[in-house]
Amino acid sequence: MLFRDKHPVPGHVMITGASSGLGAALAEYYAERGSHLSLSGRSKARLDGVAQSCRNKGADVRATPLDICSREDCEDWVRQADDWKPLELMIANAGISAGTGNGGETEEQTHQILETNCRGLVNSVMPALERMKSRGKGQIALMSSLAAFRGFPGAPAYCGSKAMVRIWGEALRGELAPQGLAVNVICPGYVRTPMTDVNDFPMPFLMSAEKAAGIIARGLAGNRARIAFPFPTYFAAWMLGVLPVGLTDSLLARLPRKA
Numbered sequence: 001m002l003f004r005d006k007h008p009v010p011g012h013v014m015i016t017g018a019s020s021g022l023g024a025a026l027a028e029y030y031a032e033r034g035s036h037l038s039l040s041g042r043s044k045a046r047l048d049g050v051a052q053s054c055r056n057k058g059a060d061v062r063a064t065p066l067d068i069c070s071r072e073d074c075e076d077w078v079r080q081a082d083d084w085k086p087l088e089l090m091i092a093n094a095g096i097s098a099g100t101g102n103g104g105e106t107e108e109q110t111h112q113i114l115e116t117n118c119r120g121l122v123n124s125v126m127p128a129l130e131r132m133k134s135r136g137k138g139q140i141a142l143m144s145s146l147a148a149f150r151g152f153p154g155a156p157a158y159c160g161s162k163a164m165v166r167i168w169g170e171a172l173r174g175e176l177a178p179q180g181l182a183v184n185v186i187c188p189g190y191v192r193t194p195m196t197d198v199n200d201f202p203m204p205f206l207m208s209a210e211k212a213a214g215i216i217a218r219g220l221a222g223n224r225a226r227i228a229f230p231f232p233t234y235f236a237a238w239m240l241g242v243l244p245v246g247l248t249d250s251l252l253a254r255l256p257r258k259a
Ligand SMILES: NC(=O)c1ccc[n+]([C@@H]2O[C@H](COP(=O)([O-])OP(=O)(O)OC[C@H]3O[C@@H](n4cnc5c(N)ncnc54)[C@H](OP(=O)(O)O)[C@@H]3O)[C@@H](O)[C@H]2O)c1
Pocket: 016, 017, 018, 019, 020, 021, 022, 023, 040, 041, 042, 043, 044, 046, 066, 067, 068, 069, 093, 094, 095, 096, 097, 116, 120, 143, 144, 145, 146, 187, 188, 189, 190, 191, 192, 193, 194, 195, 196
């Protein structure tokens, strides 16, 4: 039984954004433990590389290049994956940040971030939810961020998108628990991936994607509502969220921005 075992390993794990960074590290983590994997990302070449590495660890892997902004493609992918083997864990991980621009987000980037991180995430989650609901079991993990606790100047759309994911996930968790489904919200601090490689400012408590994947997977195995880490950055983000904005505005205005 998925949530009662001490170290449960889901039989079939689906991961969006598996072609890189955290998604790739999570795929490798579950591959080493014998899960079947359904992986997606936009770059076929990088996705195939991750899939091959997981197969080398003994995992049965299906890799499907797709853009989560296409609702239809997400529905097809989830249907085919679930027909192959019933989904036990879906990790909605794919996401983008601006990463370019003059220390902020352009109008175009704002649209892209909200389209991908909010609508795209919903596109990938809803078909999986429907399948899991029909069986009365399953687990959905949503990739938010510590940026979800307070809006940071320089990344308004990114912070807003991750706040949406966090709040949506927390509400879904309560709604779906009586139907036998688990929903978990993941809020990492700085993790070394291509997304953060472009940052030229100090990133406190930066950790490797492999270490982050282990923390996330153990949190999921324990069905934790919120998997937020590392603790010092989580505490700082949480404090910034609860303090009066009048106090924190001037502090945040001095923070370095993504260049
Ligand atoms: N790194 C951090 O410090 C950090 C902290 C908190 C939260 N997060 C979150 O963790 C998640 C993974 O980020 P990462 O750091 O691992 O960055 P990353 O290495 O850039 O990986 C992002 C992944 O998302 C995929 N993706 C982006 N847009 C997509 C789309 N429209 N359709 C399908 N796949 C798409 C990318 O696929 P392609 O590359 O193939 O396009 C890639 O596999 C994101 O949601 C991010 O916001 C990261």
